[in-house]
Amino acid sequence: MSDAAKIIAVAKAEVGTHESRSGGHWVNDSKYNRWFGKIPGYDRDGYGYPWCAVFVAWCADKAGLAKLYPKTAGCSTAVAWYKNQGRFSEYPAIGAQIFFGPGGGSHTGLVYDYDATYVYTIEGNTNTDGSAEGDGVYLKRRARRDSYVYGYGYPKFAEGIKSADPKWAAEAPKPAPKPAPAKPSAKPSVSLANVVAAAKRDPKLPQGGTTHAADVKLVEAALKAEGLLPAKYAADGSFGSLTVKAYAAWQRKLGFSGKDADGIPGKSSLEKLGAKHGFTVKA
Template sequence: MTSQVSKISGIAKAEVGTHEKRSGGHWVNDSKYNRWFGKIPGYDQDGYGWPWCAAFVAWCAAEAGLSALYPKTASCEAGVAWFKKQGRFSAYPARGAMVFFGRNGGTHTGLCIDFDSEWIYTVEGNTNADGSPEGDGVYEKRHRRTDAYVYGYGYPDFAEGIVSADPAWKDKAPKPEPKPEPKPTPPAPKPVSQIVALNSAVKPGATHAQVAELQQLLIKAGYGPIKGAVTRFYGPETQRAVARFHDRNPAYRSGLHDPRIGPKGFVALQKQAGRR
């Protein structure tokens, strides 16, 4: 889910490059943000020619659906007072904070998008690229945190908390989302056994499809050769091979030179031939 600070930061960044109107060779402080905010009597451009840096922040908040978290004002000093009244003003930067500049924070404002140990990174309206007094649009900028021009920061009450450099606000940082418990590895399926039962019809003198299998197993397990194999007939050659199996595995024979494979002997023979 998109965080509230990410939402307003993305909206502010998307406005970079937007300019106010120009007339008579000058920028005239009449922008879409002034028009959104409304007229202020006593200014040129029919009441729309007033400095609009604070209105830009309020517009971004409205676009993000976060109007309740930022002051709707054209006055930077009023913005400082709004945050201080809520006990949400700090000398330390925070992501998504409203940063105020100049004496008592009344000169200029913008959004602090990010910060590190040395810099704050902002999006500001009614400013410029070269630092001249005449602002003309929305720009991405950076300022040293220690710059005397930086007065302080108003902290919006984001639902997810706020990432701040202020030690007193450490416990207000967003809590990391708990990692989902790993799903237990399902047990490996048991291999299907290749061992088959002996058909009762398989005996000396019989003709049966499983006789061919018996002959193949006897040969593979080392009880061959079986002359004429592989066939379906349980003849003398097969009987001699079975007797050799019994000679080496006497637990499975019923008598001396037993020529008939039994059910248990057939299972043992399959295992000796490599079946599992």
């Protein structure tokens, strides 16, 4: 999973989370504030401060990307952090930190998508109206050209960043390499010498006797597929008299006659049987 996808997944999982209430009112004290720590001078024993920037920092920490986002409760401080690294733009980017208001100091969130008209965000300390002093984590849709949108901080993702800013095209994530085509499975191999020996010896053995069963079974299966060998004799590995008869029929099917169609496999007939039924022939 890409860095951008990691933090977006963490942030989306928080949608619906709310800050604490007291006396019938939302009081800014959230689990994100408790993670970040006290700030002297605020209510709720120092935990009742606006937490939109802290929410982004918390998501980055949980995604294992703490070094890529500023850990601060101040939006203006976060803007300066990105600008000092030369990673700030007026264009949206996937996984970027969006900033609102004069100098970007009013509110912030995370971008999870954008198009030509809108930017789609996950924001903490907002509400259904998009306030900078809300009550929870919400998915929002913001107009890209809204004057309230100040700009975007770009984290330095390992994969690069997908941005609408043409100046950042060089950092666009590279397409995933196409997987190498699967190598075809190696075909089984039949030894010509083994099946010739079996065709000469097995008919003289007691019923079902075998000489080179593994090789013969492949030939039997092919002869069965050709409709030349009954199924009950097509898997015993014995090149008995019925198999010899079936192989002779295969040779005649290929146009051989006389001694060339005596049921003893030859190189040409065996290779043609293998080519049709999925095995190779070795001497």
